[in-house]
Amino acid sequence: LRYWEMPIGSIYIGLSLDSLNQDRKEMFSIMLFWTFFCIGLGSILAFLFSRRLTQPILALEEVTRRIARGDLNTYVDLSRKDEIQSLALSFNTMTEKLKTTTVSKNYMNDIIQNMNDSLIVLNQKYEIQTVNLATIRLLGYPLEKLINQPIQKIIPENMVNFLIHDLNNMINGKSIFPKESIYLNEAGKKIPVLFSAAAMRDTSENQRTGYLLLALNITEKKETEAALKSAYMKLKNTQSQLIQSGKLASIGELAAGVAHELNQPLMVVRTTAQYFKLAHEKNKFNPDDLLEFSDTLEKNTRRMMNIINHLRTFSRQSSRDFISVNLNQVVEDAFLLISEQLRLRTINVNKNLMKNLPQVLGDPNQLEQVILNLLANSRDAILEKVNNSSKNFSGKIDISTQATGEASEYVSIFVIDNGIGMDESELEKIFDPFYTTKEVGKGTGLGLSISYGIIKDHNGKIEVISDVEKKETIFRISLPVLRSDL
Structure with a gap:
């Protein structure tokens, strides 16, 4: 202290900091507590928020892994109304479509693989x-x-x-x-x-x-075709042999008639030769008769030559090459061999052959054999009726040719006889091999079967109608007209 600028004493004033320090420590402790409390609370809240946010994403991730492994029955199940829920619904829709596509793909793959x-x-x-x-x-x-x-x-x-x-x-x-x-x-x-x-x-x-x-x-199909072709060729060869055997059998049956057919012109030749010899011996030879007798000799020798040549042609093995054929000529050739047999048995024959008949494609030799078989059957049916009839019976065979079909696309041959006829049971088996209505030793049962095969090979058809009461049998052969004649 001073008085008139002279120091007279000192005053000391002091304040204790203990309470202040104590308050400061307490404040620091409180602030530290609340700081850690806020940090802890914030961490907990952040954890809970992040868990709520990431859990559906993790669920989507897990579902994605399961779908990637092929489990298409897995779906995201979330009950919330935010963008994650929309994403989950879209994801489930995508999974359903993928499942449908995969099922279809697997279904198609199963079909393809099986x-x-x-x-x-x-x-x-x-x-x-x-x-x-x-x-x-x-x-x-x-x-x-x-x-x-x-x-x-x-x-x-x-x-x-x-x-x-x-x-x-x-x-x-x-x-x-x-x-x-x-x-x-x-x-x-x-x-x-x-x-x-x-x-x-x-x-x-x-x-x-x-x-x-x-x-x-088609390996099996090819092997089967080859086997069928081989079997067919064997069958064709067998059929050819049967046809040839049938021809030889027909020639055997026709031998007597052919011999008689040849005997007539031979008698004419012999009589003419005897006349010339006798006239020469008696010096009564008339030169004017020479031309007339020469014509007679030429006519009869030509007839014999025709019969012999046709018999040789008929007995020859048929070729498999079809040619243009006039069925009228085939009928005439058949009668050249069998007409004498029919005449000797007093069987009347009526021929009604269409003029300008269209041509067909075929083997004339085989077709003639068919007609001979039909005529021979008619002959035998008539003879059987003659033998079983007590009345005076006259056998008759009608044979005709004509163009048939809506556009005349077929040529048909009709052979009609008034023989004994056939019942229904016989008609059903008439074309079966080895079936015959004749007595044992009088038929092989192959004639009509061979004829059926021949007509089938010619793309034609053969039909038979028989009426036991009317005592009439009709055979009809139909062959397609050669295209150039249509």
């Missing part, structure tokens, strides 16, 4: 992209040796260019219709197949994306 036919998918470079199990079984290749391989691997080299040409020319949705082709298996063996193909297109851009090749193994 097909019996070979199916091959090519890309635009003609490389194999997909094959089914039938293809693997057919070719013997493992799957990995076929995928991405060129089509030349399974198609013979000489056929590849034709196949590629056909594939390139498929336009406007057209396909290669089934046709026979060849596949090569792993061992290089040729496998016959029935082949077809179609182009695959991208419908959105209308561009060709590849090709579908479908093939059916």
Whole structure:
């Protein structure tokens, strides 16, 4: 302290900081508590918020993994109304569509893999992209040796260019219709197949994306065809032998009639020769008679030559080459061999042959054999009726030719007799081999069977109608007219 600027004393004033320090410590503790409390509370809230936010995302992720593993029955189940829920619904819709698509894909794949036919998918470079199990079984290749391989691997080299040409020319949705082709298996063996193909297109851009090749193994079919062809050739040879045997049998049956047919002109020749000899011995030879007798000799010798030549031609093995045939001439040739037999048995014959009859395509020799068989059957039916009849009975055979059909597209031969006739049971078996109504030793039962086969080979038909009460039997042969005569 000072008084008039002179120090007179000192005053000391002091304040204790203990309470202040205590308050400061308490304040620091409170602030530290609330700081850690807020941090903890914020962490808890942040954890809860992040868990609520990430849990559905993790659920979506887990569902995605399960779907990726092929479990398409998994769906996202969320009960909330926000963007995550919308995403979950979209995800479930996508899964349902994917399931439908996958089921359809698996269904189609099952169909393709279980097909019996070979199916091959090519890309635009003609490389194999997909094959089914039938293809693997057919070719013997493992799957990995076929995928991405060129089509030349399974198609013979000489056929590849034709196949590629056909594939390139498929336009406007057209396909290669089934046709026979060849596949090569792993061992290089040729496998016959029935082949077809179609182009695959991208419908959105209308561009060709590849090709579908479908093939059916026809190895068994080919082997069966070869066996059938061999059997058919054997059958044809057997039929030819039967036809030839039938001819020889017919010649045997006709021998007596032919001999009598030859005997008539021979008697004329002999009588003429005796006349010349007697006239010479008596010096009564008249030169004016020479021309007349020469004409008679020439006429009768020509008749004998015709009979002998025709008999030789008829007995000859038939060729399988068909020619243009006039059925009227065939009928006349048949009567050349059998007419004498019919005359000797007092069977009247009426011929009504159409003039300008259209030609048919066939073997005249075989067709003559058919007519001879029918005439011989008519003869035997009439003789059987004669033997069983106590009345005076006159046998008759009518034979005629005419153009038939709506447009005269057939030529028909009718052979009608008034013999004993046939009942229904006989008509059903009349064309069966070895079936005969004659007594044992009087028929082989092959005549009509051979005739049926011959007419079938000529694309014709043979029919029979018989009425036991009217005692009438009608055979009808119909053959197609040669096209040039239509």
